[in-house]
Amino acid sequence: MLASLNYSGFVEMPNSRLNLTQFEYETDLLYGIIDSIKEAVIVFDATFTVIGINRAAELLLGIRSNLNLPAVWGNRHYLFSPDGVTPFPIEHLPCFKTANSSMTETIELLVKRANGTEVPVSVSGRGLPDRNGVISAWLAVLAATDTSPRDAINSIPNSANTLANAIAISEYAENLLLEKEAAILESQQILRSVLNHMPAMIGYWDKNLINKFGNRAYEEWFGFSAENLLGKHIREVIGDQLYVLNKPFIDAVLGGQAQYFERTIVNFSGETRYTQTAYLPDGPEEQVKGFFVLVTDITELKFVQKRIGESEASLQAMYDSLPFLAWMKDKDGKYIHANKHWLQAVNIDNLQDLADVTDFDIWPEDLAKHYLAVDREVMSTRQQVSLTERAFDAGRETWTETIKAPIIDNKDSVLGTIGLARDITASRGAEEQLRNYSERLRLATKAAAIGICEWNLSLAVADWDERMYQIFGIPPGTPIDYQTWADLVLAEDLPHAEAKLRNLIRDQQEEHWEFRIRRKSDGALRFIQASAIIAGNPKSDAQKIVGVNIDVTNFKLIENALRESEAHLANAQAQAHLGSWSLDIGENSLKWSDENYRIFDTPLGTPITYEDFLACVHPDDRVFVQKTWQAAMQGEPYDIQHRILTNGKVKWLRRRAEPEFAGDGSLVRYIGTSQDITELKEIEKNLESSRLQLRQLAARREKAREEERKRMAREVHDELGQMLTALRMEISLLRIKFAINNQGLSDQIRNIMELLDQTIQVTRDVATSLRPSAIEMGVVPALEWLARKFSEQSGIQCDLSYSEDDFNMDEECAIVIFRIAQESLTNVLRHAAASKVSVSVNLDSGHYCLEIYDNGRGFDANAPNKTKSFGLIGIRERSLMLGGETNISSVPGQGTSIQVRIPVNPTRQEL
Incomplete structure (x- = not known):
């Protein structure tokens, strides 16, 4: 192929065309152009053998161009089908199937790539003809496709894309130059052909701003030929005005910085065109030899962009003018467009904020899943759907009537979905409210046994609803006329009902009445409450009666039962002498029941005020009643007993009351009772007298018992003790006289002496139990003896504490305190299972105070069986005999405490 190329005129091109003296210089120039291109370029010969790649291709493939490219390319596959498994033959590229360029x-x-990584690419290509139009090489351009949709819009072919072809040819020329000069010449020819066929303007200016190269488009744009363009200063070519505008970019590129900008230029024909310009430095910053100029006419692109912008504005205006919510989504569910109503509904400020937004970024998850499912259904079926959906408008839950349809392009591909939604929240709410009202009315009429009827006066027939038939016990649908209705009304109630109907027709005023019927289905007596009005023009014959009938039988039964209950209540109050009353705080009005009037001997129905009641209170109790009532008004409980005077008689009352409050917490009224307890007071007085007599009798008996114990203890100690002592002395003399030489008798006498000593000790113990001798020395020695004796017998620690004050206690009081302590210690020993007991006695505020505490098992002091414990009852009764009081406190597991207080000068309970 290389031998067939025509080199005539080509050899002189470096001098005549680019003003370069050697082919290598032109190759260097073209190589600089190719390295500034970002796209990967691969050049193949007619046999599809790789003969050159640029640096972008090196990076993409992961190989170096200084290697043996045909060998490297043939040793492995670089291109594969999208499945990543099937190798793609180079000869199958679409660019090799056409003969044009x-x-x-x-x-x-x-x-x-060579390192095993994968890159998706979009491959295009073209044939490269020589000057004779013969395709001598092929050019393939590989562009990575991992770009976003916005990048795809900006990927419209420009000067850089077009220049990629030229760079590929330059790379091809350089590689051939390394093999032989003929190959270099061929590549130069091919490159020049390519550059002259490019629509973009391509030029080269040295650092002195002298033109060294310009393709055909460059020449035509500024109206120069190849001969008169070369060697001219850039200012002569582009003009003073454009030069001044571009001067900052020229200075920057000569400083080694690439420049990209858009500019409006008037071409040689006088047309104003929009251009996209790139100034690319030739060499590093300090060694810039010149710069390349790449200019692309983007007038048509600008026009298209303007039209697109206008179309988008028109579309947006149309969208925003719709009274609906409108939006568009791509097939992945990302929003790509929406009108202002939709943006306001989801609280998004502008369309730019829609980037990569899906339903999951806006709605709750369950709602977003629902929307996604509908969108997928629309795209899969390619059918429009209409549905009612739940949505949110600025955080408010709404209902919308929505239409969704697929977006299909001219290639029949589904690109996404479009939707329109109309807010039907108000209408839906109104419909729901109407349904609720209708249902409530239906349920209310059903629950209240309300029947609705219409009587046509001209035809004398009625239209009844279902409930009317049920109330009257007639099968639904039965024709109803006046006689059918009248036959069901009780004969004694029919005249009154007919009179009400005549008044209704005559006066045209609403009427209400009651009557009874005998229900046809079961013969039951029912009470009916009726209301009716006249509907229609009073002057025409088209009048009708519209009425309701309510079965009030149950209410009548309740009313009768209430009357009976009131009668029973009044009877019960009379029997219990218990009257009820209520005091309205705001009106200061007092209402009494009948029994209350009877208790106060006041005529029934007499108006009563609080002052009237207070006047009936006994003068001696009036202050007490007033103070207690004032305390009740401040929240204290009100449960008192006092006397009243009625017709000169004194009565005792027990009055109780509870407050009633309004919703705001203010006091509204007091509701209370008045019970005549005069008889109870008499019984209580008699009972208290009997109780006092019994207590006095018990005190007398206890005193007599103590006197008897004292006497018996003295007799046992004095008389029996003396006799036993004398007997012991006699036996001692007997041993001296007769047992000195008689060992057996001596032993016998010794045994008798020991038994006698035991008898004497028992005698002393009995005397002490009846009345300890220590009691004669005072209550403290007696308690010390008792505590010591208790500890010796039980093994329980017993501590006694007392004040240093001298107890000037009479014998009777000392005996009571001693016996209470003795009974308490006995209870501890029997029941407490304690390990320690403390006893204390002291004088406090004119009272002798005795306290016994143990750490035993304790008991429930409020349990009923404990109230019947005779030991505890005895303790209480002993203190009461001297006008004292006893407090017994105990908790299970926490021991027991008994506290006794007896006045220093007691009031004795005696007969």
Whole structure:
């Protein structure tokens, strides 16, 4: 192929065209262009053998161009089908199937790089003809496809894309130059052909701003030929005005910084065009030899963008003018467009904030899943759907009537969904409210046994609802006329009902009445409450009676039962002498029951005020009643007993009351009772007298018992003790006289002496139990003896404490305290299972105080069986004999405490 190329005129091109003296210089120039291109470029010869790649291709494939490219490319596959498994032959590229030099369709492939990684690419290509139009090489461009949709919009072919073809040719020329000069010449020819066919303007200016190269488009744009463009200063070519505008970019690129900008330019024909310009430095910052100029006419693109912008604005205006919520989503569920109503509903400020937003970013998860399912159904079926959906408007739950449809392009591909939604919350709420009202009315009429009827006066027939038939016990649908209705009304109630109907027709005023019927289905007597009005024009014959009938039988039964209950209550109050009353705080009005009037001997129905009641209170109790009532008004309980004077008679009352409050907490009234307890007071007085007599009798008996104990203890101690002592002395003399030489008799006498000593000790113990001798020395020695004796016998620690004050206690009081302590210690020994007991006695505020505490098992002091414990009763009664009081406190597991207080000068309970 290389031998067939025509080199005539090509050899002189470096001098005449680019003003370069050697082919290598032109190759270096073209190589600089190719390295500034971002797309990967691969050049194949006619046999589909790789003959050159640019640096972008090196990076994409992961190989170096200084290697043996045909060998490297042939040793492995780099291009694969999108499945990543099937190798894709180079000869199957679409660009190799056409003989023309225009760019062909693209194909999506996968590049497997030398290091094993994969990159999806979009591959396009074209043939490269020489000056004779013969395709001598092929150009393939690989563009990575991992770009976002916005990047795809900006990927419209520009000067950089077009220049990629030129760079690929430059790379091809450089590689051939390394093999032989002929290959370099061929690549130069191909490159020049490519550059002259490019619509973009391509030029090169040295650092002195002198033109060294310009393709055909560059020449035509500024109206120069190849000969008169070369060697000119850039200011001569582009003009003073444009030069001044571009001067900052020129200075920057000569400083080694690439420049990209858009500019409006008037071409040689006088047309104003929009251009996209790139200034690319040739060399590093300190060694810039010149710069490349790449200019692309984007006038048409600008026009298209303007039209698109206008269309988008028109579409948005149309969207925003819709009285609905409108939106569009792509096939992945991402929002790509919406009108202002939708944006307001979801609280998004502008369309730019919609980027990558899905329903899951806006709605609750369950709602977003529902929307996603509907969208998928619309896209899969390609059918429009209409449905009612739940949504949110600025955080408020709403209901919408929604239409969703698929978006299908001209290639019949589904791109996403479009939706319109109308807010039907208000209408839905109204419908729901109407349904609720209707249902409530139906349930109310059913629950209240209300029947509705209409009587046509001209036809004398009635239209009844279902409930009317049920009330009257007639099968539903039975024709109803006046006689059918009248036959069901009790004969004694029919005249009154007919009179009410005549008044209704005559006066045209609403009427209410009651009557009884005998229900046809079961013969039951029912009470009916009726209400009716006249409907229609009074002057025409088209009048009708519209009425309701309520079965009030149950209410009548309740009313009768209430009357009976009131009668029973009044009878019960009379028998219990218990009257009820209520005092209205705001009106200061007092209401009494009949029994209350009887208790106060006041005529029934007499108006009563609180002052009237207070006037009936006994003068001696009036202050007490007033103070107690004032305390009740401050929240204290009100349960008192006092006397009243009625017709000169004194009565005792027990009055109780409870407050009643309003919703705001203010006191409304007091509701209370007045019970005549005069008889109870008499019984209580008699009972208290009997109780006092019994207590006095018990005290007398206890005193007599103590006197008897004292006498018996003295007789046992004095008389029996003396006799036993004398007997012991006689036996001692007997031993001296007769047992000195008689050992057996001596032993016998000794045994008798020991038995006698035991008898004497028992005698002393009996005397002490009846009345300890220590009691004669005072209550403290007696308690010391008792505590010591208790500890010796039980093994329980017993501590006694007493004040240093001298107890000037009479004998009777000392005996009572001693006996209480003795009974308490006996209870501890029998029941407490204690390990320690403490006894204390002292004088406090004119009272002798005795306290016994043990740490035993304790008991429930409020248990009923404990009230019947005779030991505890005895303790209480002993203290009461001297006008004292006893407090017994105990908790299970926490021991027991008995506290006794006896006045220093007691009031004795005697007969």
